[in-house]
Amino acid sequence: MSLVEVKNVSFTYPNGFVAVDGVSFKLEKGENIAIVGQNGAGKTTTVKMLNGLTKPTSGDIIVDGKNTKEYTTAQIARTVGYVFQNPDDQIFNNTVYKEIEYGLKRMKLPKEERERRIMDAAVLTGMDKFLDQNPYDFPLSVRKFVTIASVIASGCEVLIFDEPTAGQDLDGLERLSRLIRELTARGKALITITHDMEFVAENFERLIIMCNKKIVADGRTDEVFYYKDIMEEAKLKQPCVVEVSDRIGAGKLGLDLEAVARFIKENRRNAAPSAQN
């Protein structure tokens, strides 16, 4: 049984707008998936259904054997943690420490266990030096790490990050890469929504593309990025390494920059004698 199973799910907002139309996919323990797509493609609406924040209008979502329709959001959220696109929708405590601790107190965890989890999440997100500070003393990109820390501390098996790369500088992106690697190594299942294709190329093995409320591709990142027609239909830019492989006629060299460099060197060498003739 998969950790999460999304079965032919659609969602219509109360005003009648269909935001998600017949989406299906599975998520296994330890999997690390990126979801990409244009604004309004239905990404956020899809992932909000995974942690029970909203329920499908039709179709079913099974989380750890539980159909989300038959459980409360709080019950499903014990397994699936969701980091909102806007951290300000989530933060309401006046120190980073209290913010991370809030959910743990609600879970009635003993103080020692709360402290252990807070320190672990704070170190992973780089928030350990700022535990006494007010989250609103930081820019939005850093507040995002506060909300990520809260969800990590909750111990959920599935973690959903909604646009964590937005506004991050190089240091923030590297911190995100490190924590994604570490959480995956711990066996967590991760879903990350992002518009940063280079970040996807570097950090995710599986890629889902959403376009116009549907999933139009789901597979290995180093293959899906080469689906030129689908990328164009979804109005997405291929990562640099894919575009270069394509333009120099190298075919599919995956996402390996070294392989592209080798291809160029080889071809230059092979082309050199005829150029001299």
Ligand SMILES: Nc1ncnc2c1ncn2[C@@H]1O[C@H](COP(=O)(O)OP(=O)(O)OP(=O)(O)O)[C@@H](O)[C@H]1O
């Ligand atoms: N409460 C709502 N009522 C009606 N329509 C909504 C509501 N929330 C979102 N929508 C619409 O549903 C569509 C899908 O929104 P969603 O946020 O899932 O897209 P997205 O792919 O995550 O886009 P983005 O990258 O901009 O976050 C959008 O057209 C949006 O305007």
